[in-house]
Amino acid sequence: MIGYGAIARAVHTGLRTDAQALIRQVLVRETRCAAIRQATGDDVGVISSVDALHTDTRFVLECAGHEAVRAYGAEILARGISLGIVSVGVLADDELHEALRRAAAGSGAQLVILPGAIGGTDAIAAAGPENLTMVTYTGRKPPMAWAGSPAEDQFDLAGITEPTVLFSGTAREAARQYPKNANVVATVALAGRGFDDTKVSLVADPGANGNTHEIAARGPLLDFSFTTGGRPLAANPRTSALTAMSAVRTLRNLTGTVVV
Ligand SMILES: NC(=O)C1=CN([C@@H]2O[C@H](COP(=O)(O)OP(=O)(O)OC[C@H]3O[C@@H](n4cnc5c(N)ncnc54)[C@H](OP(=O)(O)O)[C@@H]3O)[C@@H](O)[C@H]2O)C=CC1
Numbered sequence: 001m002i003g004y005g006a007i008a009r010a011v012h013t014g015l016r017t018d019a020q021a022l023i024r025q026v027l028v029r030e031t032r033c034a035a036i037r038q039a040t041g042d043d044v045g046v047i048s049s050v051d052a053l054h055t056d057t058r059f060v061l062e063c064a065g066h067e068a069v070r071a072y073g074a075e076i077l078a079r080g081i082s083l084g085i086v087s088v089g090v091l092a093d094d095e096l097h098e099a100l101r102r103a104a105a106g107s108g109a110q111l112v113i114l115p116g117a118i119g120g121t122d123a124i125a126a127a128g129p130e131n132l133t134m135v136t137y138t139g140r141k142p143p144m145a146w147a148g149s150p151a152e153d154q155f156d157l158a159g160i161t162e163p164t165v166l167f168s169g170t171a172r173e174a175a176r177q178y179p180k181n182a183n184v185v186a187t188v189a190l191a192g193r194g195f196d197d198t199k200v201s202l203v204a205d206p207g208a209n210g211n212t213h214e215i216a217a218r219g220p221l222l223d224f225s226f227t228t229g230g231r232p233l234a235a236n237p238r239t240s241a242l243t244a245m246s247a248v249r250t251l252r253n254l255t256g257t258v259v260v
């Protein structure tokens, strides 16, 4: 697993007593190794380079942010190790996306896009771009869950008293501008009509009970709307707890006999 922040710790906890999937190593920055070794305990190796991965590693799960996908993604895939990512918004960079695709194609590994905090992308992906004429995404979070995003420079987040649109544009712009809040946007885009043809609104809503993701899609095969009302992770309120459970599911499904 890459990173040992809010999502990664919840994944580790979720799998601690799991017989099917086991976290063997966490890849963190060199300067963090000693502190994280204390936090993880002895059952997990703490490493700071891809070279230190066990040679029989089957899957690496990224839970660390866009920079980590850039730093390690291609190297992991080129070794034939499949990579699951939650920081999907980084793929709005076409050059990086193509480099990762090429590394995976060359080694036979897979780049796996996790649903993360959002539900419904299975239906969008099943329909596919040819069967979708429109896909929109609206994300709502309490105002302070947007702290640390570019919205902080444009809005007085603490003073917001009614639903306020912070961003309106394409999935590509959203993923680039909101790297810690718009990864689900990228997942919706990749599942459906792509980064430039998915319309996105990001809203600060003082009435929001958690982090809400709404997808609407239309096409010859479906008329679709799906809302995920996710509760935040205590350790990071801008991240929905479902993200970690989505990762737990992905890891369990790697070895499960019956896979849902
Ligand atoms: N798809 C989805 O539904 C969602 C995706 N996300 C993505 O997940 C990421 C992580 O979220 P969350 O766990 O809440 O964030 P946290 O900030 O709690 O944790 C991120 C961790 O990753 C580590 N990290 C960052 N860069 C590197 C690197 N280059 N090498 C090793 N470790 C690194 C950080 O360590 P350090 O302190 O040393 O920087 C930190 O421990 C988000 O940035 C976002 O991209 C988040 C929410 C939902």
Ligand SMILES: O=C([O-])CC(=O)C(=O)O
Residues within 6 Å of the ligand: 117, 179, 180, 181, 182, 183, 184, 185, 211, 230, 238, 239, 240, 241, 243
């Ligand atoms: O966790 C969430 O609610 C979604 C999120 O931050 C993201 O997509 O980056």
